[in-house]
Amino acid sequence: xxxxxxxxxxxxxxxxxxxxxxxxxxxxxxxxxxxxxxxxxxxxxxxxxxxxxxxxxxxxxxxxxxxxxxxxxxxxxxxxxxxxxxxxxxxxxxxxxxxxxxxxxxxxxxxxxxxxxxxxxxxxxxxxxxxxxxxxxxxxxxxxxxxxxxxxxxxxxxxxxxxxxxxxxxxxxxxxxxxxxxxxxxxxxxxxxxxxxxxxxxxxxxxxxxxxxxxxxxxxxxxxxxxxxxxxxxxxxxxxxxxxxxxxxxxxxxxxxxxxxxxxxxxxxxxxxxxxxxxxxxxxxxxxxxx
Amino acid sequence: xxxxxxxxxxxxxxxxxxxxxxxxxxxxxxxxxxxxxxxxxxxxxxxxxxxxxxxxxxxxxxxxxxxxxxxxxxxxxxxxxxxxxxxxxxxxxxxxxxxxxxxxxxxxxxxxxxxxxxxxxxxxxxxxxxxxxxxxxxxxxxxxxxxxxxxxxxxxxxxxxxxxxxxxxxxxxxxxxxxxxxxxxxxxxxxxxxxxxxxxxxxxxxxxxxxxxxxxxxxxxxxxxxxxxxxxxxxxxxxxxxxxxxxxxxxxxxxxxxxxxxxxxxxxxxxxxxxxxxxxxxxxxxxxxxxxxxxxxxxxxxxxxxxxxxxxxxxxxxxxxxxxxxxxxxxxxxxxxxxxxxxxxxxxxxxxxxxxxxxxxxxxxxxxxxxxxxxxxxxxxxxxxxxxxxxxxxxxxxxxxxxxxxxxxxxxxxxxxxxxxxxxxxxxxxxxx
Numbered sequence: 001x002x003x004x005x006x007x008x009x010x011x012x013x014x015x016x017x018x019x020x021x022x023x024x025x026x027x028x029x030x031x032x033x034x035x036x037x038x039x040x041x042x043x044x045x046x047x048x049x050x051x052x053x054x055x056x057x058x059x060x061x062x063x064x065x066x067x068x069x070x071x072x073x074x075x076x077x078x079x080x081x082x083x084x085x086x087x088x089x090x091x092x093x094x095x096x097x098x099x100x101x102x103x104x105x106x107x108x109x110x111x112x113x114x115x116x117x118x119x120x121x122x123x124x125x126x127x128x129x130x131x132x133x134x135x136x137x138x139x140x141x142x143x144x145x146x147x148x149x150x151x152x153x154x155x156x157x158x159x160x161x162x163x164x165x166x167x168x169x170x171x172x173x174x175x176x177x178x179x180x181x182x183x184x185x186x187x188x189x190x191x192x193x194x195x196x197x198x199x200x201x202x203x204x205x206x207x208x209x210x211x212x213x214x215x216x217x218x219x220x221x222x223x224x225x226x227x228x229x230x231x232x233x234x235x236x237x238x239x240x241x242x243x244x245x246x247x248x249x250x251x252x253x254x255x256x257x258x259x260x261x262x263x264x265x266x267x268x269x270x271x272x273x274x275x276x277x278x279x280x281x282x283x284x285x286x287x288x289x290x291x
Numbered sequence: 292x293x294x295x296x297x298x299x300x301x302x303x304x305x306x307x308x309x310x311x312x313x314x315x316x317x318x319x320x321x322x323x324x325x326x327x328x329x330x331x332x333x334x335x336x337x338x339x340x341x342x343x344x345x346x347x348x349x350x351x352x353x354x355x356x357x358x359x360x361x362x363x364x365x366x367x368x369x370x371x372x373x374x375x376x377x378x379x380x381x382x383x384x385x386x387x388x389x390x391x392x393x394x395x396x397x398x399x400x401x402x403x404x405x406x407x408x409x410x411x412x413x414x415x416x417x418x419x420x421x422x423x424x425x426x427x428x429x430x431x432x433x434x435x436x437x438x439x440x441x442x443x444x445x446x447x448x449x450x451x452x453x454x455x456x457x458x459x460x461x462x463x464x465x466x467x468x469x470x471x472x473x474x475x476x477x478x479x480x481x482x483x484x485x486x487x488x489x490x491x492x493x494x495x496x497x498x499x500x501x502x503x504x505x506x507x508x509x510x511x512x513x514x515x516x517x518x519x520x521x522x523x524x525x526x527x528x529x530x531x532x533x534x535x536x537x538x539x540x541x542x543x544x545x546x547x548x549x550x551x552x553x554x555x556x557x558x559x560x561x562x563x564x565x566x567x568x569x570x571x572x573x574x575x576x577x578x579x580x581x582x583x584x585x586x587x588x589x590x591x592x593x594x595x596x597x598x599x600x601x602x603x604x605x606x607x608x609x610x611x612x613x614x615x616x617x618x619x620x621x622x623x624x625x626x627x628x629x630x631x632x633x634x635x636x637x638x639x640x641x642x643x644x645x646x647x648x649x650x651x652x653x654x655x656x657x658x659x660x661x662x663x664x665x666x667x668x669x670x671x672x673x674x675x676x677x678x679x680x681x682x683x684x685x686x687x688x689x690x691x692x693x694x695x696x697x698x699x700x701x702x703x704x705x706x707x708x709x710x711x712x713x714x715x716x717x718x719x720x721x722x723x724x
Binding site: 095097120 | 537607615
C-alpha cells in the first residue's frame with residue numbers, strides 16, 4: 001500500500017474533520033469508561049486515536065487523559081498496542097513507513113500531529129526511556145550532556161556541568177558515577193545504564209517522560225531502584241509507563257489503562273482498576289486468567 | 292532371524308548408539324573436506340608467492356664492476372668553459388670505454404674492444420655525468436668507481452644464463468666469461484642492492500629500469516580515487532540507508548549499485564575513454580583521469596560497505612538519539628556515522644586495494660605508455676604499478692623477467708600493507724554495545 005508514503009496529509013485531514021466537532025462529541029463516551037479526568041488537570045489529551053500498520057489496525061479509537069505530575073501505567077497482554085500507543089505520544093512511529101496515525105493527540109494546547117509541529121521540539125518536551133537500556137557508546141558525561149547540547153540549552157561549560165550533575169543526582173546515579181564520569185556509559189551495569197538513560201532524558205527537562213517497559217531487562221533489585229526513582233520523578237514530571245508487570249503498575253502508578261486487542265478497555269484510578277475492575281476482560285487479565 | 296526382528300530386539304539406546312557412529316563418521320568426513328580445501332588453497336598460495344619471490348628477489352640486486360675512471364678534462368670540458376651545460380653534453384660513454392680499455396690493456400683486437408663494451412651498462416655514462424653534475428671538482432681527477440654491469444653480465448652472475456650452454460646460445464661469449472672471471476678474481480666485481488630499482492622510472496635498459504615512476508603514478512591516481520569516491524560513496528550510502536524514503540526508485544537505485552559492483556573493470560575504462568578523454572578532453576595517460584575511472588569503479592564497493600556498516604549500528608542508538616530530539620542529520624552525524632566508521636574505512640581500504648591492483652581500465656585511458664620521467668603532477672603522463680608489471684612482462688630482454696617479478700613483489704607488499712591496515716582499523720575501533 002503505497003499511500004503509506006504520504007502519511008502526514010492523511011493525519012491532517014482526519015484531524016481536521018474530527019478535532020473541532022469530536023472534542024465535545026466524544027467526551028461523554030470517554031467519561032463512561034474513565035470518570036473524573038477533567039481537561040484542566042490533563043497534561044496530554046488523546047482523542048479518537050487510530051493507528052494502522054499498513055492494512056492492520058493496531059489501535060482503535062483510543063481516548064485517554066494523562067494528568068500532570070502523575071504516573072499513568074499502560075498494561076495489557078503482549079501485542080495489545082500499549083507500546084504503539086506510547087510511541088504515538090512523541091511521534092516515534094513517524095519513521096515506520098507503514099504506520100499511519102489518525103485522531104487527536106494534544107500536549108497542553110499543542111496538537112502533536114499538527115502540520116507546524118517540529119518533532120525535534122516535541123521530543124524535547126516529551127522525553128523517552130526505552131525497554132532495553134541504550135546509552136550512547138560515549139562517556140557518562142557525554143550521554144547526559146548530549147540533549148542539552150543539541151538543543152542549545154546551555155551557554156557555558158559550567159552550566160552544562162551543572163545540568164549533568166543535577167540530572168545524575170535526580171536519577172540517583174551520582175554516588176556510583178561521580179568519579180568515573182568520563183568512562184563509557186556502556187561500562188555500567190544494566191540497572192545503572194537504565195538510570196543513566198533516565199538522567200539523559202531528564203537533562204533536557206521535558207514535561208512528560210514516556211517509559212517503555214523500562215525494567216523488563218533488569219533484575220529485581222535494579223527494578224526496585226527504578227520504581228523508587230519513578231516515584232520521586234513524578235513530583236516534577238508527568239510520566240507514562242508501559243509495563244508487563246501488573247505489580248509494578250500497582251506500585252508506581254496513580255492511574256492505569258488496560259489495553260486489549262488494540263482497544264482501551266478500562267482506564268481509571270489504579271486502585272479502582274485493580275480492586276474493582278468494571279470490565280470483565282480487565283478482571284480476567286489482572287487475575288491471571290489470560291495474558 | 293530377519294532384519295526387522297533384529298531391529299525390534301535392539302533397545303532404544305542401542306539404536307541411538309548405532310546412529311551416533313554414522314553421525315560421527317559424517318562429521319569427520321566433513322571436517323576432512325574442509326581441511327583439505329584449505330590445504331589446497333594454501334599450497335597454491337605458497338606456490339604463487341614462492342615463485343614470485345624466487346624470480347623477483349634477484350631484481351632487487353645488481354652486479355657492479357669497479358673501474359678506474361679518468362674524468363679527463365679533454366673529454367668533459369675541452370674548452371675550459373666550466374659551464375655545467377657543457378659538462379652535461381660531454382661524451383661520458385667514451386670515458387667509460389677508456390676506463391674499460393685501461394682495465395684490460397691486453398685487449399687490442401678491434402672486435403674484442405667492441406665486445407668489451409658489453410660488460411658495462413649503457414646507462415653507466417649517466418651515472419658518471421650525475422657524479423660530475425653534483426661535484427665538478429672531480430674533473431681532471433682519476434677515481435675508482437663501481438659501475439653497474441650490463442644486464443647480460445648481471446644475468447650471467449645470477450645464474451639465470453647457464454655457463455653450460457653452448458657459446459652460440461648465449462649473449463655472453465666465452466671471451467666475456469674470461470674477463471668476468473678475471474674481474475671476480477681481483478675483487479672488482481660485486482653484487483649489491485639495486486637502489487636504482489626504487490628511485491628510477493622506466494627504462495629500455497633493464498639494469499636501469501625502476502618502479503619509482505609507477506609508485507608515484509599509482510599514489511597520485513589513488514589519491515584522486517580516494518578524494519572522489521570516499522565522500523561521494525559515504526554520502527550516497529547515508530542518504531540511501533538513513534534518509535531516503537523506501538520507494539520503488541530507491542529500490543531501483545539499490546539494485547543498480549549492486550550491479551555496478553559486478554561490472555567488469557575494463558568497461559569503466561571504456562567509459563573513461565569515451566567520456567573523460569573524447570568528450571571532456573582531459574589529458575591522456577594522466578593520474579587525474581585514471582583516478583576518476585578507478586573512483587567510478589570503487590564507488591559501488593564503498594557504498595555497499597558503508598550501507599552494511601550503517602545497518603550494523605543497532606537501531607536502539609538511533610532511537611535513543613531521536614527520542615532526545617536529535618534531528619535526522621544529528622542522529623547520523625553524531626551517533627550512527629562514528630559507530631559505523633571502522634566498517635566504512637575497512638570497506639574503503641579494501642576498495643582502494645582493489646583499485647591499486649587494477650590495470651584493465653588504465654590501459655583504456657592510455658596509462659600504459661612507456662614513461663621514463665617521474666610524474667610531477669596529476670596531469671603528467673604516468674603509469675601505475677600493475678600496468679608497469681604488464682609492460683615489463685611484455686619486454687623481450689631476459690633481465691625484465693626478474694624486474695617483472697620484483698615489481699609484483701612491491702605491488703603485493705603494498706596490497707598486504709593496505710589489507711593489514713584494514714584489519715587493524717577493524718580491530719582497533721570495533722565497539723561493543
